[in-house]
Amino acid sequence: MKSCKPNSLDSSLESEPQCKGGIECVGKCGSERMENAARRRLAANARERRRMQGLNTAFDRLRKVVPQWGQDKKLSKYETLQMALSYIMALTRILAEAERYSTERDWINLHCEHFPQDSYHALVGPKLPGESEHYAQRLFGYQPEHFQMAT
């Protein structure tokens, strides 16, 4: 429980329509209605908490599949969404280019011209520190400052 905000449950209960009496109100007045309202509010709070926890779980799963090179700090939710967008667009571009360039060698030449000839296959093998990071940065175009431009 993080929030220490004064609970407005009381005020909401105060705003509950007051019973004016009559047969249908017998046994319904005062405390029972307030208890019902309080119970509903608590249940709604719990549902909302679960919903937000589900959302956070989804963000965590997204963080795991999104590139995070050079970032030892956890991406914020906003950054995670921006990175996911950037990542998806990069992958889409790769697929489109792969279709356009008929042979694998053409495609590799397009993307890896800055690599030594004998290191092409490192891309699909163990990651090369440094060079492959540049490759990824070039490919995904992720720059934290871009976040300020995204709306």
Add this chain to the structure above:
DNA sequence: TAGGCCATCTGGTCCT
């Protein structure tokens, strides 16, 4: 200490 990020509560709205 200010600013960023986050969790939680809450009331409103929409949907089933």
Add this chain to the structure above:
DNA sequence: AGGACCAGATGGCCTA
């Protein structure tokens, strides 16, 4: 009627 979703408000934690 009750649940899901949303946005605003609030307060805690962390970092520069």
